[in-house]
Amino acid sequence: MKDIYQAAMFDLFKKDDRVIMLDSDLIKSLGVTDLVESFPARVIDCGIQEANMIGIAAGLSSIGKIPFTHTFAVFASRRVFDQVFLAGAYSKQNIRMFGTDPGICAEYNGGTHMAFEDIGIMRTVPGMTIIEPTDVTMLRNIILQLVDVYGMYYIRMARKKYTKVYEEGSEFEIGKANLLTEGSDLTIIASGIMVSEALAAEKILREKGIRARVLDMFTIKPMDADAVIRAARETGAIVTAENHNVINGLGSAVADILSQNAPVPLEKIGVNDTFGEVGPLDYLKKRFGLTSADIVEKAEKVLRIKQERSADN
């Protein structure tokens, strides 16, 4: 993902000279050293000081620049929440904040570096848009859109491993869920690395005669409530899947919408309010219940509840 990030940022830097990048000693991790060489004045490595970085971005924004900040998701959210909230959102600035290695993507950096709460944090900031790109095609498309919008944006992005979902040239509308498969038995709503797990689960369910709709909810805030409500009304059961705590993330956001508009059985796949630990991605998916098999299990459960409830009626 990071190669595409650099390539997209190159195009953006050339397109709009208001764009400035800031980092906190993770330029080499992000892999944008070529960008640094080509635009040395416009890529600012603050060193290990994330709070200062966010404040500087806010100051730059206030005089008309478009700052793109980067650090790991944990530091981009937890560590700098006050700065993001006040210098950024409250002051109505225009900053794109990239948080990399979301959730289990931090792998061997372990529990201290695993952001299971960043979506939860950012959801409570008024005016914040939260995007979790699924693959490189989407990432590039979204990045290029980010000079044409105004406001605070938090983008949680895997640096390395991802699974290709979208064809070259696909278009994406911020705030609108993508329908990946059609189905009427239940809907799986997923984001980030869980989208490919959801698609794998859909295949397994199809072989069992269960037709699942899969929605890529890459904009977590503001969520595409229409898509959620339609899924509830048309399929009657929902499973959410996220690389995040089940508290306050994608699943909670979906639950908010369902309970107020179209209550249907809901099961959440996510990290069950525990801390992270070291490991390779595949081990961590199993460890935290984030595999396609886990999604299938919840799908079957939610279908049973749906059937029991309609039997009662």
Place this chain on the structure above:
Amino acid sequence: MKEMTIHELKKFALQIRIETVKELSSLGFGHIGGSMSTIEALAVLYGAALNVQPNNPRWVERDFLVCSKGHSGPSLYAALALKGFFPIEWLETLNRPGTRLPSHCDMNKTPGIDMSTGSLGQGISTGIGIALGNKLDGRSSTTYIILGDGECQEGQIWEGALFAAHHKLDNLIVLIDNNKVQLDGRTCDVNNLEDFEEKFRSFGWYTQRVDGHDVESIYHGINMAKNEKGRPAIIVMDTIKGFGCTFTDGKFCHHMVIGKQDAQETIDALNNQMMALDNNTEGRGDGVEYHSL
């Protein structure tokens, strides 16, 4: 835009002080201590140093001020009103429901406020961002930041201190309102900060220390700071929390209830000082106009 003389700056400081006391006593309570101690600096900034256009508060070429100690908004509002950024009547609306003058500076509510502040330690970073951006764009403007002394207990201040020196931000001038008292008592008792100059010098800044209630010293300090190339500048202003109020002496006055009688007593005393200045019974100075800052 004509710069005030030293004599005029002294009067301007008195005017700001009078309006601030009226403003806070109209509400009945507020951050009086810290609002009072920045007033001479505000007089020099808005009377001489800042290149701003009151009828065009977002003028791109302007000098910027980030009042990082956002709770001293009330005196900044008085200075802005006297300078013509908004009608003086607004001062009576401080902290009233729906106001455009909230307790902590808000750039989206008040004309002339360049950055929202209130959570201490953040204004140094946002001010640095403004200075950096202006430098990148080749503008010759200056960015000023007012910090509280207690505020320098925040770690983010030192993040900014490192960065500004490393990036040679010589278009940045920081003023510390060193009134030596924070909410819980004297700063030397709560969490000692001195020696400020030694600390900032070791971080690579150009440092000065002035009497924070002497407009002439502040004026010259800013002048020296502007001439310093290759380093950001800090001016440590020794001040007294609540300076100029007859009713704050000896009290810890970070935030107080302000009675109408106390306020009137102070306003009368300040008006007397104003008359004394007018009658030249206080040193008027030689009347020479000083060079542009």
